[in-house]
Amino acid sequence: MSTKVRLWRWRRNPLKRRSDVTEAWVVLAAGGLLAAGAPAVGAATAIGVEDATLIASQNWHTASAVLTRDAAAKSTVYGGSDSGRVRAAVRWTASDGTTHTGRALVKPGTDSGARTTIWLDEHGALKDPPATPAEATAQGIFFGSLAAAGAGALVLGGRWVVRLRLDRRRAGEWESEWAEVGPKWGHRTA
Numbered sequence: 413m414s415t416k417v418r419l420w421r422w423r424r425n426p427l428k429r430r431s432d433v434t435e436a437w438v439v440l441a442a443g444g445l446l447a448a449g450a451p452a453v454g455a456a457t458a459i460g461v462e463d464a465t466l467i468a469s470q471n472w473h474t475a476s477a478v479l480t481r482d483a484a485a486k487s488t489v490y491g492g493s494d495s496g497r498v499r500a501a502v503r504w505t506a507s508d509g510t511t512h513t514g515r516a517l518v519k520p521g522t523d524s525g526a527r528t529t530i531w532l533d534e535h536g537a538l539k540d541p542p543a544t545p546a547e548a549t550a551q552g553i554f555f556g557s558l559a560a561a562g563a564g565a566l567v568l569g570g571r572w573v574v575r576l577r578l579d580r581r582r583a584g585e586w587e588s589e590w591a592e593v594g595p596k597w598g599h600r601t602a
Contacts, residue, residue, distance in 0.1 A: 431581060438571055438575070442571040449567065450561075453559050457558075458555065458559075461548075462551065465548040469543065471533065474532075476504065476528075477502035478526070479518065479522055481500060483500035500522065502516045514530075515538075516540075
């Protein structure tokens with residue numbers, strides 16, 4: 413039969429130390445931060461990343477480009493993060509009439525001289541195709557989850573540090589009290 417007393421740090425007890433009360437408040441604060449703070453950080457991060465991803469490409473526009481070399485037959489990117497597309501050298505003419513070259517994502521096996529659609533930002537710099545709303549949501553969820561986990565780890569790490577310091581202080585107090593009382597007890601063994 414277990415005789416464990418629950419919530420003992422919150423009850424009146426003549427043996428309760430100030431460090432016990434401090435630890436109880438730290439546990440309560442950590443629980444509150446884990447329950448409310450970590451999800452709030454995760455949600456705010458997810459919303460921010462999703463919005464930033466969609467806003468970043470808001471002023472982009474498409475242009476027509478010509479492949480200057482044959483594209484590779486298959487993607488060499490591990491994990492298919494480029495949606496099965498490959499990078500190939502392309503050339504395009506900007507709205508001011510200047511010719512530019514760069515490497516854009518195209519379908520694998522596309523021949524030199526073929527036309528493809530590329531994305532340019534407001535300054536005319538070549539960009540990868542913008543994220544779809546579903547991709548922006550997935551990025552938001554991923555980074556929001558990381559932020560929530562990081563916030564939770566930070567809270568738990570802070571609680572651990574506080575408890576470690578309290579335990580060291582308790583051990584020091586116990587040692588000094590024992591050094592005072594121990595010699596009064598007479599003969600020591602060991």
